[in-house]
Amino acid sequence: MGKAHCRGKHAVIDVAAGIMPAMSRHAGPLLTLETADAICDARDQGRAAWSGSLDLGRSIDSVSIDPDGWHWHGASYPYPQALKPRTLYWWDGESYASVSRYTGKLIKLVPTYWGVPTFEIDGIKMLPTAKESPLDDARRKVALIQPAGKTVLDTCGGLGYFAACCLDAGVAHIQSFEKNEDVLWLRDINPWSPEPDASGGRLRLDHADIVDAITLQADASFDAVLHDPPRFGIAGELYSLAFYQQLARVLRRGGRLFHYTGRPNALTSGRDVPREVARRLDTAGFKVDLALDGVLAIRR
Numbered sequence: 001m002g003k004a005h006c007r008g009k010h011a012v013i014d015v016a017a018g019i020m021p022a023m024s025r026h027a028g029p030l031l032t033l034e035t036a037d038a039i040c041d042a043r044d045q046g047r048a049a050w051s052g053s054l055d056l057g058r059s060i061d062s063v064s065i066d067p068d069g070w071h072w073h074g075a076s077y078p079y080p081q082a083l084k085p086r087t088l089y090w091w092d093g094e095s096y097a098s099v100s101r102y103t104g105k106l107i108k109l110v111p112t113y114w115g116v117p118t119f120e121i122d123g124i125k126m127l128p129t130a131k132e133s134p135l136d137d138a139r140r141k142v143a144l145i146q147p148a149g150k151t152v153l154d155t156c157g158g159l160g161y162f163a164a165c166c167l168d169a170g171v172a173h174i175q176s177f178e179k180n181e182d183v184l185w186l187r188d189i190n191p192w193s194p195e196p197d198a199s200g201g202r203l204r205l206d207h208a209d210i211v212d213a214i215t216l217q218a219d220a221s222f223d224a225v226l227h228d229p230p231r232f233g234i235a236g237e238l239y240s241l242a243f244y245q246q247l248a249r250v251l252r253r254g255g256r257l258f259h260y261t262g263r264p265n266a267l268t269s270g271r272d273v274p275r276e277v278a279r280r281l282d283t284a285g286f287k288v289d290l291a292l293d294g295v296l297a298i299r300r
Contacts, residue, residue, distance in 0.1 A: 025188055025195060026090060026188055026189040028075075028090060028091045029054035029055075029072055029077070029090075029091060030054060030055055030056055030088055030089065030090055030099075030189070030191070031054070031080055031083065031088070031089045031090075031096060032083075032087070032088060032089070032111045033083045033084065033085050033087070035052060035053070035054070036079075036080040036083050036089075038050065038052055039052075039063065039065070039070055039079070039080075040079055040080075042065055043065050043067070043070070043079065047065060048064060048065060048066075049062050049063065049064050049065060050062070050063050050065055050070070051063075053115075054072065055191040056088075056111065056115050056116065056117060056190075056191055056192065057114075057115025057116070058115075058191045058192065077091060080096050083096065084098075086110055086111065087099075087100075087108075087110070087111075088109050088110065088111050088117060090189055099186065099189050101182045101185060103181075103182060105121050105122050106120075106121070106122055106123070107119065107120070107121050107180070107182040107183060107186065108120045109186045109189065109190060110125070112129045112133065112134070113129070114129065114132065114133030114134070114135075114136075115133065115192075116133040116134055116135045116161075116192045117134075117159070117190060117192065118134050118159075119158070119159060119183070119186055121230075121234075124231075126158065126230070127158070127159070127161070128262075128293070134159075134161055135161050135164065135165070135192060137161075138161035138162050138164070138165050139165045139168075140292060141162070141226070141258050141260065141292060141294070142162055142165040142166055142169060142226065142258075143165075143169070144256065144258045144291055144292070144296050145224040145225070145226060145256040145257070145258050146224070146256065147165075147166045147169045147170070147171040147174075147224060148169050148170040148171065149170060149171070149172050150171060150172055150223035150224050151171075151172055151173045151174075151175075151221070151222050151223050151224075152166055152171055152173070152174040152175070152222060152223065152224045152225070152226060153174075153175055153214075153217070153222040153224070153225045153226070153250065153251075154166070154174055154175065154176035154177070154225075154226045155177060155210040155214070155225065155226065155227045155228070155229070155238070155247075156177070156178065156179070156210060156227070156228050156229050156230070156238070157176035157177060157178035157183075157187075157205060158178065158183060158228060159183070159186060159187055159190055159192070159193050160176070160187055160190075160193040160194045160205070161192070161193075162176075162226045162228060163176050163194050163203055163205075164192070164193070164194040166226075167194055167199055167202060167203060171202060172202065173201075173202050173203075173204070174202065174203050174204070175204050175206070175222075176203065176204065176205045176206070177205075177206050177207075177208050177209070177210045177213050178205065178206075178207060178208075179207075179208065179209045179210070181207060184205075184207055210238070211237055211238070211243065214243070214246045214247070214250060215246065217250045218250070219249055219250065220249075220250065220251065220252040220253070221250050221252075222250050222251050222252065222255065223251075223252060223255050223256075224251070224255055224256045224257070225247055225250075225251055225255070225256070225257040225258075226257075226258055227247065227257060227258070227259045227260065228260040229260070231262070232273060239273075239276075239277060239280070240280075241280045241283060241284060244280050244281050244283075244284035244286075245284045245285070247284070248284045248285040248286060248299055251299045252299065253299050253300070254298065254299060255298070255299045256296065256297070256298055256299075257281075257286065257295075257296070257297040257298070257299070258291070258294060258295070258296055258297075259277055259281070259294050259295045259296075259297065260293060260294040261273045261274045261277050261293065261294045261295060262293050262294070263293070274290055274293075274294065274295055275290075277294075277295050278290065278295050278297075281295060281297045285299060285300050286298060286299055286300060287300055
């Protein structure tokens, strides 16, 4: 687990570090317990610099070190103290704060072995990370809808990994919706989340509930759909026949849909959610097959 804390005098924070630039994407350093320990170890060893990642593995950078603090991109920071494992920290201008919010539910960005983070809602992990990074997991699912050159609907955008993979695969346009404002805040801090402004107009992200937003979409306006809803117990309306009929309406004939289901409580409840979903999608007008940890459906 590494050191639980790092002792050292607090440096005076430069004005440039105290106020974040007026931009949507967080530009400051992101620390995990392991990164903090590595910086502190470099100080304790009397080194003048440390090299590593301050953006969850997207890049490698160098920081300069002195007894009173460490310095990066023209700003000075104090040595971190008492950081916790499985927690990501950002500099909020005054202290190292957990990348989390509580507005009725605790929503938290969580670092992983793979670098690419997942997120949790009230302690429930929202993306699989046991065998591969959540971005690689998303890439395998996105490949099922063959997004190159297509117009794609991303119903529940989350951290944007489906959108990122679609962009990498050459999607023509992807319309993404995310209902939760706190999740959108996580996206602004997460360096692995795609930025609409950097997509050349190919990604549009709207803060909206897909249950309402889908009714405003034109018939047959999408070539493919990615549907990654929260668990049935949290958002049962996103598993309903009425919602699947809306998906069928906005998807052109022959269009592909991947619906993530997982197998929640399969052993304890005896429910087979993927097959329940498959039956409803069939009724809504899809040809269905079980695929990966969900359902692949083709609009009849």
